[in-house]
Amino acid sequence: MPKTIAFFPEAAFGPALNSVGIAQAVQALGHKAVFLSDPGFLSVYEGYGFEAHPVNLSEPMPPEQMAKFWEDFINGHIPNFRKSPYDQIDNYVLDCWTAIVESARWAQKDLPAVLDRIKPDMICVDNVILFPAIKQFGKPWVRIISCSENEIEDEAIPPHLSGCKAADHACHAAYRARFNAVIKPLHDQFNAFLAENGEAAYPLGQFFEASPFMNLLLYPEPVKFTRSEPLNPAQFQYLEGCVRKEKPYEMPAFAAHGDKPLIYVSFGSLGAGDTDLLKRIIAAIGKMPYRALVNVGDYLGEYSDLPPNVVIDSWFPQPSVIPMVDAVIHHGGNNSFTECLYFGKPAIIMPYVWDGHDNATRVDETGHGFHLHRYDWTDADLAAKLQACLTDPAMKARLAATSAHMQSRNGQQKAAAILDQIVTTGAFHA
Structure with a gap:
């Protein structure tokens, strides 16, 4: 029997288009894919033929005003782009996490009613923060990790966003210590939000958790990190990339070097x-x-x-x-x-x-x-x-x-097969 699978990607083109690729493969199996979306991204999903439902992730404003907000946010930080990842912690990184925590607060206002209306049989979320309503909805939820695989922490690998080399453990430790020191006041606020919504506090530095049902990582095998604790295949699966299909591109004529690389x-x-x-x-x-x-x-x-x-x-x-x-x-x-x-x-x-x-x-x-x-x-x-x-x-x-x-792996089809198994049987069997 066809099921309804809801996708809730972060409001950025990377996560959004990865979820589009998986949703296309899910629909090919006969299920219905719908999107939960920041209002500014509704047209992206609708442009691929999907039903999309708005969920405010900030104070409501016209889409063009929201786009301008993020454009101004990025452009205002251009001087910080010259800095090392460590030196971006107390400016760009902190500002981003502040906006992300605020997005969780706003989403919690809309999500319960939207989920009750759509009644999905499964929810796939591609974000870096917990939305309590998704975890509490009573249906299987799957986490998609479309960023670097170190978003799922391990003491032996570089911390997320650090840019450290795999073997530079001094860099790992310095980044973690600085990140936790800078983020602590905001993290305390987030834990208070979790308590208000019936969720347990997270350890310092953590804003999300692994799904008990399934976590899909886009990172491919040839660039994977060597972890101290390998991820359990029953709960974590690597998709080896997840490249969507796009319309063909017609190469323009170049006025010079037309036959060069x-x-x-x-x-x-x-x-x-x-x-x-x-x-x-x-x-x-x-x-x-x-x-x-x-x-x-x-x-x-x-x-x-x-x-x-x-x-x-x-x-x-x-x-x-x-x-x-x-x-x-x-x-x-x-x-x-x-x-x-x-x-x-x-x-x-x-x-x-x-x-x-x-x-x-x-x-x-x-x-x-x-x-x-x-x-x-x-x-x-x-x-x-x-x-x-x-x-x-x-x-x-x-x-x-x-x-x-x-x-040879075909990430979208692999993801769709995993989701199909969970949504129809309630669990994944590796």
Whole structure:
């Protein structure tokens, strides 16, 4: 009998589009997929043909005003993008967690009534914070971890958002200590919110818990961390990436270097606000024997006098573009990170915030690309890294093996099969 499976991703394109891919596979099995959504993201899900229900995650405001709020939030923090992950804790990271805690408070106002109206048989949540109404609804709930897998903590691996190397345990300890010290007043407020809603307090630094039913991690096997306590397959499953299908992309004509290697550059919809950096990259590539597609988001009007080997646009169907390119420069968002691995493309990651730091370190230390500081580079540095991406035989072999591994697993179908088993039987049997 068909079931209704509700997806509640964070209001960001990475989690949103990952859930779209899984929802498409769920519907192919005959179930109904619906979305619970920040009002500003309703059109994203509706654009893929899904029913979507608004849940306010902040004070209600028109979608364009909400988009402007986050644009201003990111742009106001651009000076902090120059800082190390450790030095971002008491500015960008704290401000983000403050907004995330506030989102849980707001969601709790709407969620009980929305869930009662939809009556889902299962809820899949992709976020970094607990929404008590989901846990208390009385149906199986599944946690999706679309960011770095270190969102599920382990003392032996780098803490989430730290950008530490896997073996640098001094870095791990320093980051954890600083994060906990800065976050404690906010964490105390969150625990008070949990108590108000009948939930037990979380340990310092923790804002969510693993689902007892299932936790789906997008991280692929070739870049997994070595944990002190391996995750139990009955409760944790790796999807090996989860790349959605997008419309085909028609390659434009380039006025110069039409037969040269193709580079794709994207810092995501929010990272596109760092126009000075993108202009610098465009100018650098303009002097190199390559072509480039550059995602400039909502800032098309900021660009003029482009080099003849560069084409810009406000959006690209990324899963259709990446298979066509030779290398990618991106910000380390988990969609870009896993899509490059899935299609076997080397990446230069210039992180600025959140798990971009973790993914940049991981792509470098596993030999799938390079971590390049967002600002401290020269044209010669960028040229050397691109040359290595295009010619290094060991990297090419490693990427080919990783791509073959991931594509053989089919993350969306694996996720859908797991969800199908839980929603129809009440449990997953590994």
